[in-house]
Amino acid sequence: MDGLELGSRLGLAALVGLVIGLERQLNQHEAGMRTHALVALGAAMFTIAGAYGFADVARTPNVDPARVAAQVASGIGFIGAGMIIRQGPSIRGLTSAATLWLTGALGVAAGAGASLATIIATAIVLVTLVGLRVAKPSVASLSSKIVTIEIQYEQGKGTLRPVLDSLERHHLRVEDLKIRDDTETSLRQVFVTVAGRKLSELDDLTNEMRGWGEVRHVELRRHYDLHD
Structure with missing residues (x-):
């Protein structure tokens, strides 16, 4: 492989990393242009080194130079895992981690000389990231959300039925119902897990229950929301 071919492969890898990283950076994500460009460039280098750097041992039994590129996915997986963060009821970084992992795959493809596949895949990635971001509010309104209502009240008051x-x-829709009775205090603790598209009414319901005389405690626990 001559210098021009080498430069074009590495340049394409860095370019697709910059383009994808730009989208991430414009949306205020930690891994931006530099991170994605370096990941893609590093993946391309591993691929080229695996394909051309071991020419003397390529035909040796039990030696497979392609394994060098195969380890790129594992290595990037560790980086991506560090980007996934739980913040209260939310989990952040899933999309960024997946994007970084895919950028490594694009770098491998560019390093292997699959330029057309690299360009097409990059275009699909951008359409997915940008297009689905625009459609996210509409998709979220159609999907079901899950919350758990925790209620503690005096037994024998008929509180649960209303x-x-x-x-x-x-x-x-009630997904799960758990009841715990405390014989010493005569208090009942109920956990009701519900699912639905519109849960705004639950805030009004919980505020109303706080005004009931027999109710000691009401809490609304929202299940994990996924953010990119």
Whole structure:
């Protein structure tokens, strides 16, 4: 492989990394242009080194130079894992980690000389990131959300039935129901997990229950939201 071919492969790898990193950086994500460009360039270098750097041992039994490029995915996986962060009820960094991993794959393809595949895949990545970001509000409104209502109240007051009736009226599906009774305090603790597309009514319901005399505690626990 001559110098021009080498430069074009490495240049393409760095370019696709910069383009994808630009989208991430414009949306205020930690891994931006430099990170993605370096990952793609490094992946391309590993691929080229594996394909051309071991010419003397390529035909030796039990030696496979392609394994060098295969380890790129594992190595980038460690970097991506460090980008996934749990913040309260949210999990952040999943899309960025996947994008970084895919950027490594694009670098491998560029290093292997699959220029057309690299360009097409990059275009698909950009359409996915930008297009689905625009459509995200519409998709979120159609998907079901899951929350758990924790209620603690005095036993024998018939508190649970009105709660379940209210959930049914608002077309919220009960996914799970757990009841714990404390014989010493005569208090009952109920965990109701519900799913539905519109959960805004639950805030009104929980505020209403806080005004009931027999209710000691009400808490609304939202399950994990996934952010890129």
